[in-house]
Amino acid sequence: MSGIIEVPGAKNAVLPVLAATLLNNGTSILENCPELDDVFTMLEILSALGCKTKKKGSRIEVDASNLTSSCIPEILAKRMRSSIIILGSVLARCGEVLISYPGGCEIGMRPIDMHLRALEQMGAEVDGLKHGMLKVSASKLQGCEILLDYPSVGATENIMLAACFAEGETLIRNAAKEPEIEDLQEFLKKLGVSVSGAGSGVIRIQGVKEINAEPVHKIIPDRIVAGTYLAAVAATGGSLVVTNVEYDHIGSILYCLRRAGCKIKNYTGGVVTLESDGKLKALDLVRTSPYPGFPTDMQPQIVALLSKCSGTSVVVETVFENRFRYTEQLQKMGADISVQGRTAIIRGVDKLTGASVEARDLRGGAALIIAGLAAEGETRISGVNYIDRGYERVEQVLAKVGANIRRVEESRNMI
Numbered sequence: 001m002s003g004i005i006e007v008p009g010a011k012n013a014v015l016p017v018l019a020a021t022l023l024n025n026g027t028s029i030l031e032n033c034p035e036l037d038d039v040f041t042m043l044e045i046l047s048a049l050g051c052k053t054k055k056k057g058s059r060i061e062v063d064a065s066n067l068t069s070s071c072i073p074e075i076l077a078k079r080m081r082s083s084i085i086i087l088g089s090v091l092a093r094c095g096e097v098l099i100s101y102p103g104g105c106e107i108g109m110r111p112i113d114m115h116l117r118a119l120e121q122m123g124a125e126v127d128g129l130k131h132g133m134l135k136v137s138a139s140k141l142q143g144c145e146i147l148l149d150y151p152s153v154g155a156t157e158n159i160m161l162a163a164c165f166a167e168g169e170t171l172i173r174n175a176a177k178e179p180e181i182e183d184l185q186e187f188l189k190k191l192g193v194s195v196s197g198a199g200s201g202v203i204r205i206q207g208v209k210e211i212n213a214e215p216v217h218k219i220i221p222d223r224i225v226a227g228t229y230l231a232a233v234a235a236t237g238g239s240l241v242v243t244n245v246e247y248d249h250i251g252s253i254l255y256c257l258r259r260a261g262c263k264i265k266n267y268t269g270g271v272v273t274l275e276s277d278g279k280l281k282a283l284d285l286v287r288t289s290p291y292p293g294f295p296t297d298m299q300p301q302i303v304a305l306l307s308k309c310s311g312t313s314v315v316v317e318t319v320f321e322n323r324f325r326y327t328e329q330l331q332k333m334g335a336d337i338s339v340q341g342r343t344a345i346i347r348g349v350d351k352l353t354g355a356s357v358e359a360r361d362l363r364g365g366a367a368l369i370i371a372g373l374a375a376e377g378e379t380r381i382s383g384v385n386y387i388d389r390g391y392e393r394v395e396q397v398l399a400k401v402g403a404n405i406r407r408v409e410e411s412r413n414m415i
């Protein structure tokens with residue numbers, strides 16, 4: 001494959017920023033928003049709460065001046081894990097929120113204990129209701145110092161959002177350092193909130209009484225989408241130019257691709273190029289970890305790539321205990337992968353063979369696409385609804401750079 005791919009805005013950045021628009025008693029304008037199922041779900045949630053939303057291409061307008069509800073519809077909350085980040089902003093704005101436990105991909109336990117414990121420290125009361133529903137209320141949130149047991153992205157975002165209307169200063173220690181946290185900070189600044197420290201692990205937020213702003217904010221590029229397409233071309237061989245990408249955000253991904261034998265160059269203006277002959281070497285160890293380490297959201301894609309690399313690779317998953325479920329599908333294609341707990345041992349094979357496989361989560365689905373592109377024969381992937389949660393028209397993007405891939409018309413749920 002060869003060609004140019006422009007990277008869209010980041011799913012994991014636009015969702016918390018959309019949640020933050022609820023704090024604004026005015027209209028927020030977001031640019032470079034990806035067209036994804038999760039984004040549409042979040043817009044449905046905002047509408048259910050009383051917001052007026054407009055979407056035209058990659059531009060979204062949210063008028064949250066007249067909220068009419070603090071209850072997140074259960075059917076929407078269960079569609080995606082990221083629905084939980086609504087919690088902090090609705091609580092801060094309305095004083096209470098009713099929400100079900102979130103859904104999303106089944107890649108392991110993702111408890112929301114840290115979210116709830118932090119909000120309780122700020123003065124909120126949490127009631128576990130029947131049928132998996134939660135009611136969180138607070139007559140007044142109080143700023144305080146919070147130490148996270150783990151640098152959870154979602155917990156960090158929820159605390160930041162709730163702290164915007166808390167009395168006094170909130171200090172988050174061991175905060176997540178992901179670029180998406182920095183993007184949320186930049187949006188909150190445009191709302192007039194005094195917030196600093198994102199990316200350092202210690203974040204300070206000074207609460208305000210009211211927000212009435214007209215911010216215009218451009219969402220950062222999606223580092224996982226960029227990494228996925230680079231890994232695809234690395235696996236098949238070819239030359240790829242990705243534009244609208246932040247080089248530093250994908251540093252750990254590029255490091256692994258270089259070690260495997262790819263030639264990578266970085267240019268000014270958000271441009272990265274990759275060249276691969278498709279004959280790559282194994283990596284002795286890849287270990288996922290919070291940013292700036294190797295991202296767990298790229299683990300399945302790198303395993304698919306390593307399945308065809310010469311030699312034996314070891315990948316250790318430290319974030320989600322069930323994230324290797326997709327390897328069963330790769331094995332149907334001839335991959336030699338053995339999983340022991342949170343460790344996968346990948347012995348590179350000469351060739352993968354096309355097969356009928358099933359995507360069971362978002363990034364596992366992306367891994368199957370990479371394997372299918374690199375395999376001999378035809379691969380049919382069902383469960384494409386998972387892939388659509390994180391990739392815009394993935395088959396069209398890849399076809400433009402030479403992939404023989406299409407979505408089967410008789411079933412929108414198959415590639």
